[in-house]
Amino acid sequence: MLGSIWQCLYTNFLRFWLKWFLRQITGRCELQRICHGYEPGAPRTTRIENSLKSSKNKVLQDAVNVKEDAVEGCVTQIVKEKNIKEQKDPKFKVNLHQCLIQISGYNTLFTTVEELRKEVFDSENEEHEKMLLKLWDLLMPSVKLESRITKQWGNIGFQGDDPKTDFRGMGMLGLVNLVFFSEKYTKAARHVLSHANHPSQGYSYAIVGINLTEMAYSLLRSGALKPHFYNTVAGKPHMHHFHQLYCYLAYEFDKFWVEEKPASIMEFNIYREKFHDKVKGLLLEPEVSLILKIESKNCPDD
Template sequence: MLLQLWGLLYSSYVRFWLKWVVRLLTGKCELQRVLHGQKEGARRTLGIEHSLGSSKNKVLRNALHVDEAEVEKCVKDVMKEKKIEQKDIRFKTNLHISLLQITGYKKLYLNVENLRKVPYDSDNEEHEEQLIELWNLLMPHENLKARITKQWCDIGFQSDDPKTDFRGMGLLGLVNLVYFSKHYTNEARQILSRSNHPKLGYSYAIVGINLTEMAYSLLKSGDLKPHLYNVVSGLPQMEHFHQFYCYLVYEFDKFWFEEEPESIMHFNQYREKFHEKIKGLLLDYDAVLTLGDKKKP
């Protein structure tokens, strides 16, 4: 109760007067202090996001909800509202970058969500082509005997027809699996081989789809902001989401074998432990979770 009361007092009164005193002492508003005092990346953009979101000024609050085409005008409006000279190029450039990152993150989430909502359709030629591409990337020396076959279990699907395994994450699950296999082919084949371990093995494709859900939930919750704001100086794209997914697949395989679970029956327990580990890493405002130089030239 006391904490709630303090939070209400701080947001309503204390924060306003603290900002007023600091501006009086420094001659700079909060936005200027953040943009000039923090290095480019998550620290700066998260600071801007918090400052704009907690402002009582409608123009500043609305800056968090503009689309890409409105960012330049929005920057000018904010500078006018805060009486910051338009010739302050440093402020203008830095705020423009941060607003692009903020609006880009929201747009990326919508794009990922839209792809997740697309169900796998075996009558869709493009869907089928991606599924066959996944097989060819992972099993280049073995031909599929039929479209519906137990061979799919060899790459970690649960049934003779993989389409049933994509229900939770829709086409997003397949796109992620194909992306990793295409851009990190050697790593994907090595991990597939390791997943067949007699004691520590797991279903490669099913786990891959599960990790798609993890990447999606981290994006949806906003936990992925530090990573994306550090990696992308502008608008985050679907490519950056796929790259983060690849990081999860690679790191989960290492984690699984380091933990040495008693059996696959404990998967959910270790999956949650891995999830908490990743969320912990993302609490660092300097987080950059990528595979780096493992990507094919």
């Protein structure tokens, strides 16, 4: 209760006067102080985003939803609204522009990811079918697929004879992630698959992979991935950056599973949540960077 009262008091009264006081002392508005006081990446962009959201000025509030092609004009508007003298602070516009590009890029990335998630796997679509068969060839190069519908799909962790039913939750996003990992880090993917096929401590490789796609998607949707992308992508993040994040999750989950040694696959949900909590904990660190690092002893060529 006391915390809520303090938050309300700070937001509606104290914050305004604190900002006013600091501007009188420093000669800079809050946005300028953030740009000068924090390093590029999450430390700066997160604070700029929070400052814009909490502003009572509509121009500043709307800046967090600006489209990429309108960023330059938005920066100019903010400079005018805050009465910033460019000659006294020539780097401000450049720094704010970069922050808004990252903020806008994150929003655009989520839209792109959401569109792919909503795209249903269609067995009548030739491109969809090619991608599914490519996944098999990447993971099982020495084994020929007997037919399109076969129990062999279980060898790479699908539940039934036809994998299309397993993509219902994440749509084409789940398949694209699986293929990206298998193509970009082929040796690592096969190494992970060998663990997944362990007779007593294995797990369903493809099903878990799709589950990790859902994890990546939910972290993106909630905004939890902002620190990661703000730290690792100087401009706007693209789809391949999201796929790279998935690769990190796929590889690190396998390591986590092997180290934890669950009694059986029946404990998957328990360890999935433990891993999820671990990732969320990492994302709370200001300098977080969830970049996949392949252990050379396992995958020397990746």
